[in-house]
Amino acid sequence: MSAVMITRKVRKWEKLPGKNTFCCDGRVMMARQKGVFYLTLFLIIGTCSLFFAFECPYLAVHLSPAIPVFAAVLFLFVMAMLLRTSFSDPGVLPRALPEEATFIEMEIEAANGNVPAGQRPPPRIRNVQINNQIVKLKYCYTCKIFRPPRASHCSICDNCVDRFDHHCPWVGNCVGKRNYRYFYLFTLSLSLLTIYIFTFDIVHVAMRSVDSGFLNTLKETPGTVLEVLVCFFTLWSVVGLTGFHTYLISLNQTTNEDIKGSWSGKNRVQNPYSHKNIIKNCCEVLCGPTYPSVLDRRGLMQEDSSVSTCADPTSSSTSTSSSSSGGNNTVSQTTHAILCLQKPTAPLIPNEHTPDDAKPSIAASAEKSSSPKEEHPPATKVPPLASPETDAETSIAKDKTH
Template identity: 70%
Template sequence: MSTVMVAKKARRKWENLPGKNTFCCDGRVMMARQKGVFYLTLFLIVGTCALFFVFECPYLAVNLSPAIPAVGAVLFLFVVAMLFRTSFSDPGVLPRALPEEATFIEMEIEAANGNVPPGQRPPPRIRNVQINNQIVKLKYCYTCKIFRPPRASHCSICDNCVDRFDHHCPWVGNCVGKRNYRYFYLFTLSLSLLTIFIFAFDIVHMVMRSVDSGFVVVCFFTLWSVVGLTGFHTYLISLNQTTNEDIKGSWSGKNRVQNPYSHRNLIKNCCEVLCGPVHPSVLDRRGLTLEGLSGSANPTAAIKHVSKNKNPEVQPMKTKAEHSPEEHAPGFTKHDITPSTAGITSLEKSPASSEKEVESPTPKDLPPQSPSDNTNSNQDKENTY
C-alpha cells in the first residue's frame, strides 16, 4: 500500500509580498521598481567628485593644504553611504490585511453604516482617534484593506501604505517615510556641504590660476538646488511636518487646525525626528514561510526527503510490535501494552515465548488441581503478566 507524504518547502516572505518593489540580496535590499533616476543621481555625484579629485585637488594639495583632498573624500563617502541607506531600506511599509482580517473589517463597516439604499453613495470609511486632545481621522485604504495609522499614506508608485509618508523621491529610488527620513535628510545636508566645499575650492583654484572654467557654473546650479532642498526639509523638521502634510495643508489653511505632533519647540521637534529611535520593520521580509508540496508514492523516499528537511510534523509509521497477536489476546487490554522501546525490543527478540503464551491450554483442558497448586499457578500467571 503506497502512502502519500506532504513536505513543506521554506521560502522567504519577500518573495510573496505584494506591491511594486524590487528586492535584492535575498530581501536585504528593498527599492522601488523605477530605479533609473537613482542611477543618474549616483552617476552625477561620483562624476562631479571624480572631476574635482582629478583636476582640482592635485594643485590645491600642493599649493594650499594636503587636508583638502582628505576632507573631500570623507564628505564624499558620507554622502554615498547616506544615499545607499535611504535607497536600500524599508521606508516603513505597512503590511496588508489578511483575507480573514479584511472580511472582518468589511463586516464591521457594514454593521456601522447600515444598509445603503441603491443609488446613494456610501459614507466615507473613517475612524476618529484622539491625539494630544485633538481628533485625527484615520482613512481606510481600499487596496491594503486597513485603516491607515496617523500620518500614513498610500504610495501609488510603490503600491504600498507607508507610515509617516513624506514623499516618493525618484532621485533616491525609494519612498521617504518613517524609517529612512533621517537618512534622507542627512543625505541632502551632507550633499549640500560637499557641493559648497567643491564650489568654494573651485573658485579658489580659478583665482590662484586666474582662469575661467565652466565647471563653476555647473557647481553653482547644483549648489542652488541642493541647498534649497535642504533648507525646505529643515523648515519641515523644525515644525515636525511632512512634505505630504505641507502640500495638502493639513495643519494650516481655513480650518486653522494645529499640528498635534508638534512640541511647539524647535529643539524638541528636531530631536524627535533626527535623534529618536529607529523603528523596526514590520514586514519581516526575510522571514520564512512554508509551502505545501505533493510527496512521492514511495514512503521510504518520502521519509528520507522529510528527514533531510528536518520536518517534525511527519507522523511515525507503525511497527510490527503494535500489530502483534498479543494485542488481541484474551486477558489483555490496550493499557496493558506499554509503548516503551524496551518492551518492543523484548517482544521482537523472543517470538517463541509470545507464541507459547498465546497457544497455552485453557483451564477446561487441565486436570483438577489442589488448592496449593492453584496458588502456585496464580503466582506464575502474575509473574507472566
C-alpha cells in the same frame, strides 16, 4: 493519477505585494523605477572624481593637504546616507490577511447598516484623539487596513508607508518614518559637498589665472569648467530642498501634510504632533529612536504546491521487500511523477505498433470486460455473403475445368 501537496519554505519578501524590488535576499529594498537613482550616483561620483583628479593635487601643494582629506570624508558620508536612504525599508505597513480583511469589512457593514440603492455609502474613517485633538484614520482599499496617523499610500510603490513624507525618485525609494533622518542628512551633506567643491573650483581657477591668465587656465583645466557648471545648477536645487526640509522639521511636519494643507487650511486645525518648540521638534525627528521594521521581509513562510503522481503496482511489492530486508528506499515524489508521465501507455485497440508485452494484457482485459453469465445463447455464425465479384470469378473457374 493523484495530487500530492509539497510544502517548502520561502522568504516573505518573495511573496510580498507591492511594486518594490528586493536584492541580497531581501536585505535591500527599493522602488522599481531606479533610473533617476543611477543618475544621482553618476553625478555625485563623476563630479567628485573630477575634483580629486584636477583640483586636489594642485590645492594640496599650494594651499593645504587637508583639502582633499576633508573632501573625501564628506564624499563618503554623502554616499553612506544616500545608500542608507535608498536601500532601507521606509516604514511599509503590511497588508491585512484575508481573514482580517473579512472581519474589518464585516465591522464596517455592521456600523454603516444597509445603504439604500443609489446612495453613496459613508466614508470609511475612524477617529482617534491625539493631544486633545481628533485625528481621522482613513481606510485603505488596497491594503485593507485603517492607516495609522500620518500614514499614506504611495501610488508608485503601491504600499502604505508610516509617516509618509514623499516618494523621491532621486534616491529611488519612499521617504518615511524609518529613513527620513537619513534623507535629511543626505541632502544637508550633499549641499555642503556641492558648496565645498564649487568654492575650491573658483579658488583653483583664480590661483592659476595669476600665472597663466584666465583664458589659458580654462583651456588647461576643462574638468574644472565642467565641475563649475554642474555645481552651479545643482547648488540651487539641493540647497533649496535642504532649507525646505529644515523648515518642515522645525514644525514637525511632513511634505505630504504641507502639500495637502492638513494643518493650515480653512479649518485652522493646529498640528497635534508639534511641541511648539523648534529644538524639541528637531530632536524628535533627528534624534528620536530608530523604529524597527514591521514588514519582516526576510522571515520564512510555508508555500504549498501540488504535484501529480501515478500509482505504480510494483511500488507495494517494492516497499514490502524493502521493509522486510530493513532497507530504506526513499524516492522523491517529483521524480516518480516525471517517470509516470514518461511511461508509455498501450493503445485501446492493438495494432502492428502495439508492443508484444502489452497485447496479452489487452486480451485479458477484454475477457474480463465480457460477462461470464449470459442469459441469451450465443448467436450462430452466419457465413458472409459472397460479393458479385467473387461469384463471377467462381463461374469462370468452372468453365475452364469443363
